[in-house]
Amino acid sequence: xxxxxxxxxxxxxxxxxxxxxxxxxxxxxxxxxxxxxxxxxxxxxxxxxxxxxxxxxxxxxxxxxxxxxxxxxxxxxxxxxxxxxxxxxxxxxxxxxxxxxxxxxxxxxxxxxxxxxxxxxxxxxxxxxxxxxxxxxxxxxxxxxxxxxxxxxxxxxxxxxxxxxxxxxxxxxxxxxxxxxxxxxxxxxxxxxxxxxxxxxxxxxxxxxxxxxxxxxxxxxxxxxxxxxxxxxxxxxxxxxxxxxxxxxxxxxxxxxxxxxxxxxxxxxxxxxxxxxxxxxxxxxxxxxxxxxxxxxxxxxxxxxxxxxxxxxxxxxxxxxxxxxxxxxxxxxxxxxxxxxxxxxxxxxxxxxxxxxxxxxxxxxxxxxxxxxxxxxxxxxxxxxxxxxxxxxxxxxxxxxxxxxxxxxxxxxxxxxxxxxxxx
Numbered sequence: 001x002x003x004x005x006x007x008x009x010x011x012x013x014x015x016x017x018x019x020x021x022x023x024x025x026x027x028x029x030x031x032x033x034x035x036x037x038x039x040x041x042x043x044x045x046x047x048x049x050x051x052x053x054x055x056x057x058x059x060x061x062x063x064x065x066x067x068x069x070x071x072x073x074x075x076x077x078x079x080x081x082x083x084x085x086x087x088x089x090x091x092x093x094x095x096x097x098x099x100x101x102x103x104x105x106x107x108x109x110x111x112x113x114x115x116x117x118x119x120x121x122x123x124x125x126x127x128x129x130x131x132x133x134x135x136x137x138x139x140x141x142x143x144x145x146x147x148x149x150x151x152x153x154x155x156x157x158x159x160x161x162x163x164x165x166x167x168x169x170x171x172x173x174x175x176x177x178x179x180x181x182x183x184x185x186x187x188x189x190x191x192x193x194x195x196x197x198x199x200x201x202x203x204x205x206x207x208x209x210x211x212x213x214x215x216x217x218x219x220x221x222x223x224x225x226x227x228x229x230x231x232x233x234x235x236x237x238x239x240x241x242x243x244x245x246x247x248x249x250x251x252x253x254x255x256x257x258x259x260x261x262x263x264x265x266x267x268x269x270x271x272x273x274x275x276x277x278x279x280x281x282x283x284x285x286x287x288x289x290x291x292x293x294x295x296x297x298x299x300x301x302x303x304x305x306x307x308x309x310x311x312x313x314x315x316x317x318x319x320x321x322x323x324x325x326x327x328x329x330x331x332x333x334x335x336x337x338x339x340x341x342x343x344x345x346x347x348x349x350x351x352x353x354x355x356x357x358x359x360x361x362x363x364x365x366x367x368x369x370x371x372x373x374x375x376x377x378x379x380x381x382x383x384x385x386x387x388x389x390x391x392x393x394x395x396x397x398x399x400x401x402x403x404x405x406x407x408x409x410x411x412x413x414x415x416x417x418x419x420x421x422x423x424x
Contacts, residue, residue, distance in 0.1 A: 048079035168312030174266025177246030
């Protein structure tokens with residue numbers, strides 16, 4: 001499992017040998033929040049199960065992942081987390097004397113056309129999950145249940161970070177704050193996944209679809225479609241609202257002039273409203289009566305990071321402008337060990353000398369590809385990282401080959417250019 005959910009699973013007596021906790025009857029509002037959260041966890045669990053059941057290793061490679069296992073291991077871990085969340089929420093509901101809602105049906109076909117679409121959808125799904133728990137926290141009256149929900153929230157946020165990295169185009173943590181969502185907001189984005197009616201006792205806001213094709217970036221004029229935008233409610237006189245994490249209010253613009261401004265990086269929640277007053281960035285004071293449709297989520301990826309490009313080398317980013325041809329030399333683990341040992345025996349007066357020793361092995365516009373790892377262009381490899389590797393390799397480690405790479409070529413923290421935690 002990718003991340004533990006101990007604080008929440010403590011609610012489920014079946015998960016531990018500890019005596020069962022008897023929570024007794026809880027406020028109807030708390031029960032409703034947990035039932036709602038459980039349905040979202042069921043949706044996420046089944047989404048990842050469907051994706052992992054459909055796509056093969058070749059599909060992930062085709063989508064640009066440096067190695068299929070980079071994606072599949074993480075998606076499997078996330079799926080297990082979501083299943084654990086649902087089990088814990090259902091156990092808590094039963095301990096309260098309530099029943100979980102398990103009759104909602106889902107259809108993910110439109111999001112599973114290919115791996116790229118699935119991964120982009122998963123990124124949005126996890127962002128919505130974070131917003132749902134963040135906004136839902138204001139509705140929970142019992143501090144013990146609030147702790148349990150908070151334990152899930154932190155894991156959803158970690159999932160979101162992983163999926164930002166796997167996008168290959170985004171920042172791992174693009175903003176310092178997340179965007180809280182109301183249950184009706186959440187249903188506006190989740191309802192397209194429901195294949196039949198699912199009465200959760202909460203009204204859903206009208207769904208909003210972003211109709212732009214291609215990359216959305218600063219300067220892009222956003223266009224929308226919604227059943228709420230029609231002859232009786234024409235686009236003239238409507239306003240778009242762009243909300244980013246940490247902002248006090250949304251950016252409010254006439255719908256026909258909804259241009260993404262400079263300075264935004266990461267997820268943006270988008271609403272269509274009936275007036276020119278910005279929406280407030282908290283669920284208590286937000287003018288829901290002015291909302292015509294939405295929200296929907298758009299990712300404005302303006303600061304791609306190297307870690308994401310390592311994970312998904314086949315995805316182009318706006319910062320990749322070098323179109324020169326690149327030659328690649330693939331070497332074995334033994335050859336890689338030899339190169340690193342050569343580097344460690346070179347002068348170590350500064351990082352540059354260390355990096356120079358490594359670069360002598362393959363010169364020019366070339367790249368180093370160790371079996372079991374993604375190709376690493378020498379021009380992209382930080383000199384300091386190689387310096388750290390040289391220092392590490394100079395220390396006796398017994399069987400250096402086994403310690404550094406293992407029998408199957410998998411990396412470890414001792415190989416600074418491609419540690420296992422970095423690739424995962």
